[in-house]
Amino acid sequence: MTLSDPWSSVSETHFVLNCPLCGEMTSFSIEAKVTSERHSWDGQNMRFMLLLCEYCQDILIAKQEGDDDVWLAPEFLSAETKKMPRPPLHPHIPEGLRRIHEEGMTCLWAGAYTAALVMVRRILEGVCILHGFTKKTLVQNLAEMKDVGLIDWRLFEWAQALRVIGNIAAHYTDEEVAREDASDALALSEALLEYLYVFSLRFEAFKKRNPEKVMPQGQSPTQSSGSSANTPSSL
Structure with a gap:
């Protein structure tokens, strides 16, 4: 040279x-x-x-x-x-969902933004199925997850946005998927997975260790545990 x-x-x-x-x-x-x-x-x-x-x-x-x-x-x-753009997801997240998310990140890295959004939709479907929600449509399953308290209104809003943009990717359209949309969708799906499988379980463990700090006045730890049958740790 x-x-x-x-x-x-x-x-x-x-x-x-x-x-x-x-x-x-x-x-x-x-x-x-x-x-x-x-x-x-x-x-x-x-x-x-x-x-x-x-x-x-x-x-x-x-x-x-x-x-x-x-x-x-x-x-x-x-x-x-x-090297992958992001570190692996938490091992508490089911392996199948981690694999789909990793595939979505690979699509994003390769510039296949529509395919990345398809992976996001598969993540939503997998979350519903693994939590026992198997109605005919994804929108019904997400609404039921909100109704039983698995996700709050903000997470439901995120999931609905991911569902809509995933629908665009899954069906033919002349609309081009922007890299920013694919990247944001994967980030939001990751946040949803972390909430359901990591932070919710950690908070449950924290409550068990510190019942007097997190229980409302007049409610015992036994009463609280009886009302949490639909938490991720029990599904």
Whole structure:
């Protein structure tokens, strides 16, 4: 390789790309670049760049083919590009739901935003089925979950929004799914899973350890436990 890069005189110093590490469509600054004396199999010039994601601040290596006038889009070479954008979900969440969410994140990372929303809808359906709600429509099941106290009004509102946008993805339409919508939908579905399978159980454990701190006046721990038959820990 040589450090005499003919592209160094060009004023462009940034790329806007989908970061394979954080999953964001963001700007990359070019920290360093070199042009290879070798050529690609089809005779194109090759140059290699050290790129800094301005969102997550991670460094990646990319290759670009072309010539002094026209260069193709960069191709990331770093082994780290296989890393998932988010850490795994809590192990208390059922394995099947964790797997669907991970598949949704893979779709998001790959730019398949419609497919990511389909995974979100599958998460909602799975949550209903695993909690014993098997009515004909998803909207009926979510409403019943709210009625029995498994989810509050805010979570019901979130779930309804996810159901609607999931319907758009599951049926043919000319409407294009935005990356932001797919990303938000996956984040909201994750919050729903964390509430149902992690935080609710932790709060139940906290109440058992500290009954005098969380029980209303005049109500005993025994009375409270008798009214919580529909909590996630009992389903």
